[in-house]
Amino acid sequence: MLGRRQKREKWILLAPALAVLALITLIPLANTLWLSFTDTRISALPEPVHFIGLENYVYALTDPDFQEALFRTLYFTIVSVGLEGVLGVAVAVLLNQEFRGRTLLRALIILPWAVPTIVNAVAWRLIYHPDYGALNSLLFQLGIISDYRSWIGDPATAMNMVILADVWKNFPLVAYVALAALQTVPEDLSKAAAIEGAGPWKRFCSITLPWIAGPLMVVMVLRTIEAFRVFDIIYVMTGGGPADSTKTASFYVYQEYFNYLRSGSGASYAVLVAGISAVLIVFYYSVTKRQTAGGAA
Amino acid sequence: MNAAMTQDAILKISSLQKRYGEVNVLKDIDISMAPGEFLVLVGPSGCGKSTLLSCISGLTDISSGTIHIAGRDRTNDEPADRDIAMVFQSYALFPNMSVERNIGFGLEVRKVNEAEKKRKVAEVADLLKIEHLLHRRPAELSGGQRQRVAMGRALVREPKLFLFDEPLSNLDAKLRVTMRTEIKRIHQTTGASIVYVTHDQIEAMTLASRIVVMKDGVVQQIGTPQEIYNKPVNAFVADFMGAPSMNLMTGTATREGEHVRLQIPTPEGPPLELFDYGPGPETLAAGDTAELTIGLRPEAMTDLGLRSGGMDGRTLQSADCLLDVVEPAGADTYAVVQLGGTEAVARLSADAPVAAGQRVPIAFDLSKISYFDIASGNRL
Numbered sequence: 001m002l003g004r005r006q007k008r009e010k011w012i013l014l015a016p017a018l019a020v021l022a023l024i025t026l027i028p029l030a031n032t033l034w035l036s037f038t039d040t041r042i043s044a045l046p047e048p049v050h051f052i053g054l055e056n057y058v059y060a061l062t063d064p065d066f067q068e069a070l071f072r073t074l075y076f077t078i079v080s081v082g083l084e085g086v087l088g089v090a091v092a093v094l095l096n097q098e099f100r101g102r103t104l105l106r107a108l109i110i111l112p113w114a115v116p117t118i119v120n121a122v123a124w125r126l127i128y129h130p131d132y133g134a135l136n137s138l139l140f141q142l143g144i145i146s147d148y149r150s151w152i153g154d155p156a157t158a159m160n161m162v163i164l165a166d167v168w169k170n171f172p173l174v175a176y177v178a179l180a181a182l183q184t185v186p187e188d189l190s191k192a193a194a195i196e197g198a199g200p201w202k203r204f205c206s207i208t209l210p211w212i213a214g215p216l217m218v219v220m221v222l223r224t225i226e227a228f229r230v231f232d233i234i235y236v237m238t239g240g241g242p243a244d245s246t247k248t249a250s251f252y253v254y255q256e257y258f259n260y261l262r263s264g265s266g267a268s269y270a271v272l273v274a275g276i277s278a279v280l281i282v283f284y285y286s287v288t289k290r291q292t293a294g295g296a297a
Numbered sequence: 298m299n300a301a302m303t304q305d306a307i308l309k310i311s312s313l314q315k316r317y318g319e320v321n322v323l324k325d326i327d328i329s330m331a332p333g334e335f336l337v338l339v340g341p342s343g344c345g346k347s348t349l350l351s352c353i354s355g356l357t358d359i360s361s362g363t364i365h366i367a368g369r370d371r372t373n374d375e376p377a378d379r380d381i382a383m384v385f386q387s388y389a390l391f392p393n394m395s396v397e398r399n400i401g402f403g404l405e406v407r408k409v410n411e412a413e414k415k416r417k418v419a420e421v422a423d424l425l426k427i428e429h430l431l432h433r434r435p436a437e438l439s440g441g442q443r444q445r446v447a448m449g450r451a452l453v454r455e456p457k458l459f460l461f462d463e464p465l466s467n468l469d470a471k472l473r474v475t476m477r478t479e480i481k482r483i484h485q486t487t488g489a490s491i492v493y494v495t496h497d498q499i500e501a502m503t504l505a506s507r508i509v510v511m512k513d514g515v516v517q518q519i520g521t522p523q524e525i526y527n528k529p530v531n532a533f534v535a536d537f538m539g540a541p542s543m544n545l546m547t548g549t550a551t552r553e554g555e556h557v558r559l560q561i562p563t564p565e566g567p568p569l570e571l572f573d574y575g576p577g578p579e580t581l582a583a584g585d586t587a588e589l590t591i592g593l594r595p596e597a598m599t600d601l602g603l604r605s606g607g608m609d610g611r612t613l614q615s616a617d618c619l620l621d622v623v624e625p626a627g628a629d630t631y632a633v634v635q636l637g638g639t640e641a642v643a644r645l646s647a648d649a650p651v652a653a654g655q656r657v658p659i660a661f662d663l664s665k666i667s668y669f670d671i672a673s674g675n676r677l
Contacts, residue, residue: 189389189391191383192389192391192450195377195381195383196377196402199377207393210391211393
């Protein structure tokens with residue numbers, strides 16, 4: 001047990017960090033919470049602020065546009081994180097095989113992840129360009145399309161195109177974590193399963209995947225939280241368009257704040273988005289805990 | 298000899314070679330094993346015994362030669378198709394599965410129906426006394442329990458051939474002895490054909506119906522534990538099998554009429570003289586003298602003379618030896634004697650009234666003597 005003196009010292013030592021934390025997290029959080037119960041607007045002239053209770057929340061939850069944005073975000077999150085998981089694990093399994101140039105390939109594969117999101121978004125916007133984009137050129141020359149298309153100008157394809165760009169950037173992270181986990185799978189386990197008669201697919205599902213589930217879950221949680229608050233790649237690639245087809249929840253919050261200058265209402269949206277994220281985190285956390293409880297010895 | 302015919306042999310390995318690049322790790326291996334045999338592959342680390350087992354299992358491809366299991370050519374078959382089961386040193390239990398599912402995994406893969414699977418798993422669990430563990434995970438088991446589960450997984454499919462890869466190496470000394478007995482009991486009750494790899498020569502001696510001693514990828518000797526122990530084909534086998542190992546002393550042998558006179562130099566004075574009334578070294582002609590390695594196990598050098606005084610002068614001969622070091626070991630007392638350029642160990646009774654520095658009459662049992670060529674190490 002810490003003595004009284006040590007307890008005081010502990011708080012003195014922690015104080016600077018706590019102060020910084022309060023300044024950058026707690027105060028803005030409290031401020032946002034407060035704002036969400038008011039009709040505050042961003043303006044040059046001071047305007048009277050009124051406490052309006054849950055009015056913002058009632059409005060937000062009944063706002064069909066916001067609901068659509070939430071579903072769009074959910075779609076973006078599920079599809080992109082799902083694809084990143086599948087692609088990441090598949091690539092990790094390949095990189096775990098022995099072949100010439102493996103080390104080089106392992107190093108190269110991280111590059112997309114190392115590229116800043118903005119740069120990635122601009123690059124993909126060029127790839128998707130309706131007039132001189134590489135994707136159009138490739139598909140046209142392969143004979144898959146007969147006319148150049150506006151991939152991110154078409155509400156039907158825009159979201160999936162953004163997802164593709166996001167997956168390309170983020171699957172290496174999943175691949176790396178999965179690869180690290182794969183290297184800890186004891187060789188004897190696969191051998192034993194092979195002798196017991198399990199084919200490669202059965203071995204992967206029964207032995208390998210359960211073994212790497214813990215670390216994989218962690219990275220999937222991270223990616224889910226990130227994906228759910230997606231903003232930057234959409235801001236650069238589509239600006240939420242066309243016809244709101246890529247307008248996600250975070251983008252909605254941004255617009256409410258900075259385009260329509262309704263910071264009170266915007267804050268309530270932000271709190272809702274954060275709340276949903278929290279639910280996802282708790283859900284994942286419980287799954288992860290269950291996995292590791294029965295997982296690796 | 299013991300070599301079974303190809304058609305009866307449960308395992309027949311012919312001219313097996315395994316190369317990794319330039320390195321030849323298994324050279325011309327020929328082994329034939331009868332059904333129900335307990336064949337132990339033993340040798341120092343790096344001798345190729347584990348690689349050989351891996352080749353039999355199909356986990357490692359061989360460079361040339363053939364492997365027949367139960368009369369069928371399995372040289373190019375996948376491990377799953379060879380009708381074998383394997384117990385690993387690390388146990389290799391699947392951590393995410395219960396004991397029950399671990400044992401039944403092979404049946405699950407082979408789509409055996411649920412009722413049949415349950416019955417077989419229960420049967421094996423009963424045999425191994427692990428019924429109460431069926432719903433636990435491997436992480437919740439002790440080393441010995443994991444070992445039993447690993448054996449259960451092998452037994453449940455009733456394969457033609459069992460492969461054990463140093464299964465007891467991860468257990469503590471006491472448990473190792475218990476499990477050794479357990480394995481022997483299982484072999485006796487099931488009559489299974491087992492190939493068992495170990496570096497522990499005591500394990501090999503106690504378990505095997507036949508032992509294969511290997512060194513540097515070459516089979517040195519195949520034989521029953523008694524043959525290996527009493528008639529080692531070369532100095533390596535003599536030295537490797539048995540603890541403490543055989544005393545290999547350099548001396549001279551002269552054939553004189555009906556006996557062979559052996560002279561073993563001692564550092565303190567005149568050489569030790571013994572007379573072998575047995576056949577002696579085959580290559581030694583009458584009147585000839587040759588320098589060779591004389592092999593006597595510690596238990597052929599005893600204090601019998603001290604206690605009874607009754608030497609027949611033929612198979613049992615007494616000679617005074619200077620004890621260099623005396624090591625009481627509980628059941629026995631080991632005494633080190635400087636003989637023929639080596640520290641020869643004599644095995645005395647525990648209560649032998651001896652101390653280092655004494656000259657004591659040691660009884661040499663000449664019926665247990667072996668001779669080896671100094672240069673090649675081969676038995677003479």
